[in-house]
Amino acid sequence: MADQPLIVARGLVKRFGDFTAVDGIDLEVAPGEAFGFLGPNGAGKSSTMRMIGCVSVPTAGELRILGMDAVRDGPRIRARLGVCPQLDNLDPDLTVRENLVTYARYFGLSRAESRRRADELLEFVQLSDRANGKVEPLSGGMKRRLTIARAMVNEPDLVLLDEPTTGLDPQARHLLWERLFRLKQRGATLVLTTHYMDEAEQLCDRLVVMDGGRIVAEGSPRSLIETYSTAEVVELRFPDGLEGVAGHAAALAGVGKRVDPLPDRVLVYVDDGDAALAEVQRRGLEPSSVLVRRSTLEDVFLHLTGRTLVD
Amino acid sequence: MVTTLVVSRLSPGRVGAVINRNVGALRSGPSYWVVLLSGFFEPLLYLLSIGVGVGALIGELTVDGRTMSYASFVAPAMLAVSAMSGALAETTFNFFFKLKYMKTFEAVLATPVRPVEVAVGELVWAIVRGSLYTAIFLVVMVAMGLTEAGWAVAAFPATVLVGLAFGGLGMAVSTLMRGWQDFDLLSTGQFALFLFSGTFSPVRDYPVGVEVLIQVTPLYHAVELVRGLCMGVPGWGLLGHALYLAVLAAVGVWFASRRLERTLCA
Numbered sequence: 001m002a003d004q005p006l007i008v009a010r011g012l013v014k015r016f017g018d019f020t021a022v023d024g025i026d027l028e029v030a031p032g033e034a035f036g037f038l039g040p041n042g043a044g045k046s047s048t049m050r051m052i053g054c055v056s057v058p059t060a061g062e063l064r065i066l067g068m069d070a071v072r073d074g075p076r077i078r079a080r081l082g083v084c085p086q087l088d089n090l091d092p093d094l095t096v097r098e099n100l101v102t103y104a105r106y107f108g109l110s111r112a113e114s115r116r117r118a119d120e121l122l123e124f125v126q127l128s129d130r131a132n133g134k135v136e137p138l139s140g141g142m143k144r145r146l147t148i149a150r151a152m153v154n155e156p157d158l159v160l161l162d163e164p165t166t167g168l169d170p171q172a173r174h175l176l177w178e179r180l181f182r183l184k185q186r187g188a189t190l191v192l193t194t195h196y197m198d199e200a201e202q203l204c205d206r207l208v209v210m211d212g213g214r215i216v217a218e219g220s221p222r223s224l225i226e227t228y229s230t231a232e233v234v235e236l237r238f239p240d241g242l243e244g245v246a247g248h249a250a251a252l253a254g255v256g257k258r259v260d261p262l263p264d265r266v267l268v269y270v271d272d273g274d275a276a277l278a279e280v281q282r283r284g285l286e287p288s289s290v291l292v293r294r295s296t297l298e299d300v301f302l303h304l305t306g307r308t309l310v311d
Numbered sequence: 312m313v314t315t316l317v318v319s320r321l322s323p324g325r326v327g328a329v330i331n332r333n334v335g336a337l338r339s340g341p342s343y344w345v346v347l348l349s350g351f352f353e354p355l356l357y358l359l360s361i362g363v364g365v366g367a368l369i370g371e372l373t374v375d376g377r378t379m380s381y382a383s384f385v386a387p388a389m390l391a392v393s394a395m396s397g398a399l400a401e402t403t404f405n406f407f408f409k410l411k412y413m414k415t416f417e418a419v420l421a422t423p424v425r426p427v428e429v430a431v432g433e434l435v436w437a438i439v440r441g442s443l444y445t446a447i448f449l450v451v452m453v454a455m456g457l458t459e460a461g462w463a464v465a466a467f468p469a470t471v472l473v474g475l476a477f478g479g480l481g482m483a484v485s486t487l488m489r490g491w492q493d494f495d496l497l498s499t500g501q502f503a504l505f506l507f508s509g510t511f512s513p514v515r516d517y518p519v520g521v522e523v524l525i526q527v528t529p530l531y532h533a534v535e536l537v538r539g540l541c542m543g544v545p546g547w548g549l550l551g552h553a554l555y556l557a558v559l560a561a562v563g564v565w566f567a568s569r570r571l572e573r574t575l576c577a
Contacts, residue, residue, distance in 0.1 A: 016577065055420055055576050075423040083421040089414035093336040093343065102335045105328040106422035134340070154422075 004067060006031050006158055006189050007052060011061035014047045021047040023213035024061065029191060031157075034184050036200045036207035037193040038297075040305050043210040045193040046086060049162050052191065054078050066157060079107060082156030082188075086163045088143045090135045096146060097122065097131040100153055107154040114153075121149040125179060141172025148179065159183065161192040165199060177202050197297040211305045221297050228303055229295040230257050232273040236280070236287040237265045248285065255279050269295070321431060325424045329432025330439075332415070350400050351444045354393035355451065358386055361511060374513050379542070386457040387538035388510035390466065393448050394473040394537075395530060396501075397441030402481030403497060406433055407488050410571075420575055427568035434478045434564055441474035442467075458541040466540040469553070473533040476556035479563020480529065486570035504530040509538075529559055 007029040014022040022044040029035045037045040050056035051063060054074040063070040065077050091099050097118050104114035122128045125145035130138065138146065144164065151159055164180070165173040180203060184190055194200055200207055201221045209217040209224070217224055234256065238244050249261035256270035270276040273292035280287070336343045366381030374384065409415035416429055449463040449470075458466070484497065507521075508514075508530035514522050525531050536552040539545060 053421055057576065075425060078421065079423045081421070085417070085421070087414070089418040091332070091336075091415055091418070092413060093339060094332075095339045098335045098339050102328075102332045103418070103422070105331050106325065106419060106424050108322075108324050108328070108423070150418075 004031075005029060006033075006066055007035075007191070008064045009048075009052075009061065010063075012048070012051065012058055012063055013060040014044070014051060014056065015059045020213055022051070025208075025210075025213075025215050027208060027215065027218075029189065031189055032184075032187060034190040034192070034203050034205045036204035037191075037210055038195065038197075038200050038207050038301060039193075039210035040195065043305070044213040045210055046162055048210075049160055049191070049193055053081060053083050053160050079154065080157045082151035082154065082159040084144075084147050084151040084159070084161045084164055086166070086193075088147050090143060090146060090150070092135050095132050095134060096127060096138070099135060099146065100150055103150050104153040109154070117153055117155075121152055124152075125149045126175075139172075141168050141175070144168060144172070144176060145179070148176070152183070156188065158189045158191065161190065163193055163195070165194075165196065173199075197301060201297055209301060209304050216304050217300070224300050225295050225297060228300040230269040231271050231295060232269075232276075233293055233295050233299060234268040234270055234273050234276050234280075235265055235291040235293070236268065236285075237289040239286075239288040251283060251285055252280070255283075267299075269299070321428055322423075325428045326432045326435065329419065329424060329429055330436045332419075332432075333436045346400075346405075347440065347443075350397055350440070351393070351447065353396060354389040354444075354448065357392075358382070358389045358451075362386055362389065377542070377544070382455070383457045383542070384538075385511060386452050386455075387466070387541035388508070388534045390445055390448050390452065390470060390541065391473055391530065391533040391537040392505055392510065393444040394441045394470040395477045395504075395533060397444040398437045398474040398476075398478035399481045399501060401437035401440050402433065402478045403485050403488075403494070406482055407485040407494075410485065410574075411488075411490075416571065417575055426571040426576065427564075429571060430482060430564050430568040434475065434482060434560075437478040437481070438471055438474040441478070442471055445470035445474075452541070459543065462541055462543045465545075466537055469536050469540050472553060472556050472560070473537065475560040476529055476533065476563070479560040479567070481563075482567035483563040483570070486567050486574065504528055509534050529556065532556055 005028040007027065009025060009027045012022055012025050013020070025048065037048060039045050047056065051058050051070065052065060054065070054070050054077050057071055066080055068077050070077060091102065094102060100118035100121060101114045104117055105111070109117070119128070122131055125148060127142060127146055127149070130142065135143065135146070148161070148164070161180070165176050168176065177199070180190060190203065192203065204221060206220050207218070207224070208215045217228060219227065236248070238248050245261045245263065245266060249259050249266050252259050252266060252268055255276050256268040258269040260267040260269070268276060277290065277292065362382040362385035366385065369381040371378050372381050372384050419429055420426065446467065449458070449467060452458045453460050453463050488494070507525055508528060509525070514525050514531065517525065532552040532555045536549050536556070539549045
């Protein structure tokens with residue numbers, strides 16, 4: 001029972017009219033895991049999240065959450081979920097504290113218990129001093145923290161976070177990451193969507209990359225880098241700027257496993273950056289600037305989902 | 312049949328939590344109190360200006376063989392209007408705002424609460440608000456000698472039914488609204504009902520075509536039901552009006568919860 005997956009999806013499909021948002025995905029999320037959906041806008045991440053949140057009915061396929069059927073047992077599943085939506089939908093008519101108390105009541109908690117949890121959670125997200133103020137004057141980061149506190153008011157087994165740190169400044173993001181990490185340490189299972197690679201690397205044990213409604217890759221951040229990229233990346237810029245890129249890329253053929261000419265620079269994917277640089281010099285190429293760095297999830301992401309703008 | 316099925320699955324606790332949110336808004340500051348208070352005055356001002364003021368020019372009125380002061384003819388209609396506007400204010404402006412702009416219901420539906428429980432909870436709250444208005448209004452009527460205390464007590468549940476009907480209707484309409492421009496249409500419609508539903512003059516004074524048209528609209532039935540009770544002339548006809556209002560309430564809630572599910576749980 002303990003190792004039974006919390007989420008099981010088989011051939012999950014979501015269509016809106018002619019548009020297919022999710023095109024038959026399979027996945028499993030284990031208890032205690034932090035699982036991420038990575039992908040460009042329109043990849044189907046949010047539609048998948050809404051189905052897992054039991055507010056959107058799958059068009060086809062099977063979806064079991066916490067051992068129950070997502071369509072039939074919606075209210076019973078939702079009772080054990082914590083949901084942090086992409087856009088804050090806090091209640092501006094209510095005070096900060098009342099937002100949490102009111103929300104706890106939707107889960108059938110008593111007034112006294114709701115108040116106790118509200119105060120405890122305000123402490124946890126460092127908003128106790130704003131408890132009796134309205135929501136509107138709060139900063140973006142504070143609102144997000146309050147939304148996350150609200151998602152935890154029922155002590156959920158599974159927390160769904162749709163782009164939890166989009167639009168926040170670095171301080172706010174780091175504070176939020178730290179709180180989410182503590183949430184995970186307490187044993188909660190986290191499922192999140194993001195298009196920030198650093199966020200995925202920070203938070204996720206395992207992730208899937210979605211593109212066009214399908215899962216195009218799956219694994220831990222490290223294993224994805226090992227599979228879809230190389231250990232290091234050499235970034236070269238040339239003095240002749242934009243015109244020469246194609247020629248330089250051709251001259252670099254064979255230096256690494258893959259050469260990616262961009263408008264302003266050439267990326268060479270290699271196992272050993274220093275050896276590759278020596279080879280570049282041996283071939284008589286003279287880049288104006290050189291950067292050797294480790295491969296990141298961003299390299300994987302761009303490799304898998306392409307460089308063209310989605311919207 | 313469908314309605315009984317749906318109602319039997321309602322969780323009182325979850326409906327209560329939806330109502331509780333509005334109590335929380337009252338607890339959160341003065342702004343909602345202002346909204347609540349202002350809605351009460353409109354029908355009262357009409358009663359005083361037209362019922363009493365214009366009534367002084369008109370004097371007595373004879374409807375269906377009964378003679379009464381103009382003020383006591385208008386007062387029950389204003390009572391029905393206050394039940395209507397209390398329920399409509401809550402289920403149109405407030406409901407639409409929560410649905411479309413504040414995304415309140417989106418947040419609520421991520422919890423175990425279901426769309427039909429949102430609809431029923433909001434409706435109950437709208438009736439609480441409307442009934443607050445009508446209870447005070449009835450006290451004013453008794454104090455002004457426009458009805459008797461006993462009949463006022465009998466009229467009160469009728470005003471609750473009026474609130475239910477207009478609450479259901481308002482909620483259903485709100486789920487169809489595209490934006491604020493549609494509220495202008497709504498207010499015009501509401502004002503037309505207010506003027507022509509046998510409120511200020513008996514509907515029999517209109518040409519037959521208009522009279523029939525009026526008899527199809529809801530405020531007419533609300534006014535007839537409430538007036539019959541306030542004047543102490545109950546009859547079997549009142550049951551027909553009550554049935555009309557009950558059906559309107561049921562259809563409204565059913566339609567609204569379906570639309571909520573369609574739009575928010577897509």
